[in-house]
Amino acid sequence: MMRVWILPLLLMFCGSTVAIGLVRSGNPAMAVALLAVFLPLAVVNSPLIFPGSVGAEEAQRRSAVDGRPVVFWRPGCKYCIRLRIGLGRGARRLHWVDIWRDPAAAAAVRAANDGNETVPTVVVAGRPYTNPDVEWVRGQLS
Structure with a gap:
């Protein structure tokens, strides 16, 4: 079950890490724009968008x-x-x-x-x- 969450969690982690770096460097607008890209990517690649799988x-x-x-x-x-x-x-x-x-x-x-x-x-x-x-x-x- 955890395998299906690896990609969305990785996308959120990478996006958040880069966004934090952008905020610290004084570019909060770019951080928000980056998160606006990574969040939908994580949701689309998560099991949330697909109906429950069966065998x-x-x-x-x-x-x-x-x-x-x-x-x-x-x-x-x-x-x-x-x-x-x-x-x-x-x-x-x-x-x-x-x-x-x-x-x-x-x-x-x-x-x-x-x-x-x-x-x-x-x-x-x-x-x-x-x-x-x-x-x-x-x-x-x-």
Whole structure:
């Protein structure tokens, strides 16, 4: 669980450290501007922006029952963030699986992508789609 928080905490630590240095050197405006960049970066890369992840097996079981797509993702992936933000509230209707938390999920993604852990990989009706367009995924929800 701690692994998913490493990047956001590192972003906040680095941004705060540099901002403190800027304040001490007499440049508080630049410190505020820097924090205005690092804080959103930390939030976007945190688990807060993504719905709660489930295991690969559980997601596939749920998908078989309700027909909703399964999204394999990992924290810090800009394409996963783009998909999540692009889907808006609709993202909560998908089954999200963090490949860093579930080795079986990482193996499933590698199997679908010629040995690469390329995310987001969206599975619809048992067929994987690597880095699909946001509009296409939204269309799968209706």
